[in-house]
Amino acid sequence: MRSAFGASFDVPDGYLNTASIGVPPTFAAQAVTEAVANWASGRAKPGDFDEHVVAARAAFGRLIGVGAERVAIGASASQLVGLVAAGVEPGLRVLVAEEDFTSLLFPFAAQEGVEITAVDLDDVGKLAPEHDLVAVSVVQSADGRIADLDALRRAREERGTRVLLDATQSAGWLPQPLDWADWVVCHGYKWLLAPRGAAWLAVHPDAPEITPHSGNWYAAERPWESTYGLPMRLASDARRLDLSPVWLAQVGAAASMEWLAGLDLHEVAAHCTGLADELRARLGVEPAGSAIVSISGTDAVAKLTAAGIECAARNGRARMAFHLYNTTDDVERAVRALG
Numbered sequence: 001m002r003s004a005f006g007a008s009f010d011v012p013d014g015y016l017n018t019a020s021i022g023v024p025p026t027f028a029a030q031a032v033t034e035a036v037a038n039w040a041s042g043r044a045k046p047g048d049f050d051e052h053v054v055a056a057r058a059a060f061g062r063l064i065g066v067g068a069e070r071v072a073i074g075a076s077a078s079q080l081v082g083l084v085a086a087g088v089e090p091g092l093r094v095l096v097a098e099e100d101f102t103s104l105l106f107p108f109a110a111q112e113g114v115e116i117t118a119v120d121l122d123d124v125g126k127l128a129p130e131h132d133l134v135a136v137s138v139v140q141s142a143d144g145r146i147a148d149l150d151a152l153r154r155a156r157e158e159r160g161t162r163v164l165l166d167a168t169q170s171a172g173w174l175p176q177p178l179d180w181a182d183w184v185v186c187h188g189y190k191w192l193l194a195p196r197g198a199a200w201l202a203v204h205p206d207a208p209e210i211t212p213h214s215g216n217w218y219a220a221e222r223p224w225e226s227t228y229g230l231p232m233r234l235a236s237d238a239r240r241l242d243l244s245p246v247w248l249a250q251v252g253a254a255a256s257m258e259w260l261a262g263l264d265l266h267e268v269a270a271h272c273t274g275l276a277d278e279l280r281a282r283l284g285v286e287p288a289g290s291a292i293v294s295i296s297g298t299d300a301v302a303k304l305t306a307a308g309i310e311c312a313a314r315n316g317r318a319r320m321a322f323h324l325y326n327t328t329d330d331v332e333r334a335v336r337a338l339g
Contacts, residue, residue, distance in 0.1 A: 001026075002325050002327070004324045004325040005263055005267075005268070005324050007025035007026070007027065007259060008025060008026045008027075009023055009024075009025055009026065009325040010023070010026055010029070011023040011325050012308075012310070013308070013329065013330070013333065014307070014308045014309040014310060014330055014333050014334075015309075015310045015325075015326070015330070016304075016309055016310060016311050016320035016321055016322065016326065016330060016334065017310040017311055017312055017320075017321060018190060018191060018291075018321040018322075018323040019141065019144075019169060019190060019191075019292050019312065019319060019321035020190070020312050020321075021189060021190065021196075022172075022189060022190050022191055022192065022193040022194075022323065023193065023323075023325065024193045024194070024195075024252060024255075024256050025193065025255075025256060025259060027255060027259075028193065028194075028252050028255035028256040028259075029252070031251050031252060031254075031255040032195060032248055032251050032252040032255075035247070035248055035251045036248065039248075044247075046247075047224070049245060049247040049250055049251065051254075052247075052250040052251045052253070052254040053073060053245050053250050053254075054068075055254035055257075055258055056073075056188075056194070056198060056200075056250055056253040056254040056257050056258075057071045057073060057200065058071075058261075059253075059254070059257035059258045059260070059261040060171070060186065060188075060192075060200045060202075060257060060261075061202065062261040063171050063172065063192075063257065063260065063261050063265075064167060064171060064176075064177065064178040064179070064184055064186075064202060065177030065178060065179040066178070066179045066184075066202045069237040069238060069239075070202050070203050070204070070205070070237070070238050071200050071201070071202050071203075071238055072200065072201045072202075072203065072238040072239060072240075072241035072242050072243075073198070073199070073200055073201075073242050073243060073245055073250075074199040074200065074201060074214075074241075074242075074243045075197050075198070075199060075243055075246050075249075076103070076187060076197075076199050077101075077103045077104065077166060077168055077185050077186070077187045077199055078103035078104075078106065078107055079199070079214070079243065080185045080199055080200070080201040080241075081103065081104055081107045081108075081135070081164070081166070081185050082107040082110075082213075083201065083210050083211075083212075083213060083214065083241060084107075084164055084183050084185075084201075084210060085107035085108045085110070085111055086107075086111070086211065086213055087208060087209075087210055087211055088108070088111055088114055088133065089113075090112065090113025090114065091113055091114075091115065092113075092114050092115065092132045092133060093115045093117070093130075093131045093132045093133070094108050094114055094115065094116045094117070094131065094132065094133045094134075094135060095116075095117050095119065095124060095127055095128060095130075095131040095133070095134045095135075095136075096108070096116060096117070096118050096119075096124075096134075096135050096136060097118065097119065097120070097121040097124050097136050097137070097140065097147070098118045098119060098120055098121070099140075099142055099315065100118075100121075100135075100136060100137050100140065100141075100166075101137055101140075101141045101166065101168070103166075104135055104136075104137060104164075104166045104185075105118075105135070108135060117131065121136070121140060121145050121147060122148075124136055124147060124148065124151075124152070125147070125148030125150075125151025125152055125155070126151060128151060128152055128155035128159075128161050128163075129155045129158070129159040129161060131161060132161065132162060133161065133162040133163070133164065134152055134155070134161055134162070134163050134164070135164040135166075136152070136164075136165065136166070137165070137166040137167075137168070137169060137170075138165050138166065138167050138169070138170040138171075138174065138176065138178070139169040139170040139174065139290060139291075139292065140169070140292075141168075141169050141314070142294065142314045142315045142317075142319070143292065143294035143314070143315070143317065143319070144169075144276075144288065144290035144291065144292025144293060144294055144319075144321075145288070145290065146170075146174075146288075146289065146290055147165075149165075149176060149178075152165075152181075153180050153181075156180065156181070156182070157180075162182045162207070162208070163180075163181045163182050163183075164181070164182060164183045164184075164185070165178055165181045165183070165184045165185070166184075166185050166186070167184055167185070167186040168185075168186050168187045168190055168191075169190060169191065169292065170191070171186045171191060171192055172190075172191030172192045172193070172260055172268075172323075173191050173265070173268050173269055173272045173273075173291050173323060173324070174265070174269055174291075175265035175266050175268075175269055178202070179202075179204075180204070181202075181204060182203075182204045182206070182207035182208075183201060183202065183203055183204070183207060184201070184202040185199070185200070185201050185202075186199060186200050187199040188200070188249075188253050188256075188257065191291075191323060192253065192256060192257055192260060193256040193257075193260065194249065194252050194253035194256050194257060195248060195249040195251075195252040195253065196249065197246035197248070197249030198245075198246060198249040198250055198252075198253040201238070201241060202238070203238045203241070210241060212234055212240050212241050214241070214242075214243050215232060215234060215240070216242070216243070216244050217244070218242050218243070218244040218245065219234050219235060219239060219240050219241065219242040219243075220233050220234055220235060221233055221234065221235045221236065263324075268324050269291075271322075271324055272291035272322045272323055272324065272326070273289050273290060273291055273322075275322040275326055275327070275328065275330070275331055276288070276290060276291050276292065276293050276320075276322045277289065278328070278331050279293055279320070279322075279331045279334055279335065280293060282331065282335045283295065283335065283338060291321060291322050291323065292319060292320070292321050292322075293319070293320045293321070293322070294314065294315075294317045294318070294319050294320075295317060295318045295319075295320070295338065296316075296317050296318075297317075297318065297338075298316075300317065300318035300338060301313045301318045303337050303338055303339070304318055304320070304334065304337050304338065306337070307333060307334075307336065307337035308333075309330075309333060309334055309337055320334060
């Protein structure tokens with residue numbers, strides 16, 4: 001058992017795989033356990049989960065710097081990106097980063113007549129003004145590189161380039177207000193320490209209107225009064241894009257994210273990136289200011305795994321991720337494993 005930032009985590013030594021799946025604080029796991037017990041014993045009621053949806057929505061808004069009225073809920077990043085992609089017009093010039101996560105890329109690739117240009121992440125910012133829309137992860141899943149958000153913001157303000165950001169690998173440790181972007185999508189099962197099945201989409205008031213292709217009773221102004229019949233009566237704010245919630249995922253998300261939203265993310269970032277850059281320095285690699293470390297070497301993953309370190313293989317490299325429950329002991333263990 002580990003303690004971090006006032007919470008307890010049942011996380012094993014050498015767990016450096018948050019970029020694949022985050023480990024929840026014990027109180028969040030207990031909240032889900034209790035919800036499962038209520039479900040298993042017939043005590044759960046559909047309305048019981050509304051408070052968790054509300055809490056998680058508001059917490060996500062605080063984490064990226066927007067009000068809850070701008071946030072829609074979903075079940076996966078690709079489903080929410082798909083709502084944006086489905087509304088683009090033929091001929092639209094979309095700029096993406098090479099080797100970005102496919103849940104961000106595929107929804108645009110599925111649209112007919114869209115001109116997609118993939119470039120190195122370092123070139124996305126400077127080429128953004130030449131495109132109609134940029135879709136990019138704030139932090140790259142494969143190697144932890146961070147997008148030039150300042151350049152993207154300038155392109156939006158000065159040239160009208162629309163910006164869609166995927167915060168799945170950044171929200172929860174990187175204190176970057178994203179209220180300026182047209183759309184921000186995020187899944188919660190990594191750095192937000194939520195169960196899989198809870199995702200969010202923040203919509204800027206000036207962004208092009210999204211057709212609610214997933215329109216449903218829960219997206220209505222008064223969900224519990226809108227379970228049958230026409231006419232369509234969706235909410236007036238971003239809730240009109242809501243997917244009916246994955247209940248148990250929302251329970252865990254609310255518990256973890258309310259706690260995360262109450263932390264000083266600058267302290268969290270300093271902790272996470274401090275450990276990551278310490279590992280880089282020990283391995284003779286330049287600091288990067290990212291919580292994700294990508295190490296080359298054909299046998300790096302094998303060495304780390306043999307030493308009991310939980311990591312991931314991405315693009316032929318070993319990927320390690322440092323979150324708030326990691327310590328210098330994890331750095332030492334990785335250094336010893338890699339020699």
